[in-house]
Amino acid sequence: MFDSPESVETILRQALEANGQRFTEQRAAVFRYLHATESHPTADEVFLHVRENVPGISLATVYKSLETLVGCGLAVKLTYGDGSARYDGRTDDHHHLRCVACGVVTDLPGRADDREVARLAASAQEFMVTGYRLELTGYCTSCAQGQTRAHPA
Amino acid sequence: MFDSPESVETILRQALEANGQRFTEQRAAVFRYLHATESHPTADEVFLHVRENVPGISLATVYKSLETLVGCGLAVKLTYGDGSARYDGRTDDHHHLRCVACGVVTDLPGRADDREVARLAASAQEFMVTGYRLELTGYCTSCAQGQTRAHPA
């Protein structure tokens, strides 16, 4: 978030190299945008923004770049919800809030007590638990206003 | 799960009536299957099973029936994961285990401490929290065996 442009590029170069992949302008632009934003954009949103700096980029390349970043551990794919997947450029553990009306996903400050999850995991017989995802659902400020009426979406 | 066939139909009839919808053989068959299984089938899996008892049913009708059941509160749509959505015919609060290799979703015995979630919800400024979803990820027994090698799927 607060990393300098150079260090952002270094992070990407090292992660790509470690995974035997090449550094390209397109991947850099996608990572830069994802790393800088606090929103959790869909592939299409990334495409629209990145296109401003890399005019020729295609949506397919954005998809491929996003998957590359996920593979390198530089991004997380958020596949909750109905519509399109959303991508999170922050790799530290944190949870999410999702508005059931408009679909927007925001970060949740704070972190769940891992002991609680460990307790649940212990009851999962015959299953090797490696992680978990917690998502709080509800209404964002804009959607909460019309909430008693029909859903906007 | 242990309800008699008649009570299952009664549950459905009442829920449909309460929502101003009609009782049909197709909806009954979908609900019966979903209510009886412990798996969390995709729409296609529901279709394949229900077709054995209702030969003429179409996949579109299965989709429509599933959405109707969700709308009546008789089923929950699980939209985690990448591929197709999965449906859960059990409406009591519970969490899920998802195998990241094969995508199978199973019920998790036990329940998280709501105080922990309440604490997190309290830190969500400007957001009206109405619920949450917790999913533990890992490997099911069959996938855990080949886990150190490449993913089966």
Place this chain on the structure above:
DNA sequence: ATCCTTGCAAAGCATTTGCAGTCAC
């Protein structure tokens, strides 16, 4: 009799893929 529901086929989205040209190494 009314109008909701079904089944079919076609359309709609999000995402992936094949391939020729291009670029990073």
Place this chain on the structure above:
DNA sequence: GTGACTGCAAATGCTTTGCAAGGAT
């Protein structure tokens, strides 16, 4: 120079929709 990456367009997979015929109330 070589193999990976891009961009395009076509294909794929899941889900939804339009509409005429059929069915529940």
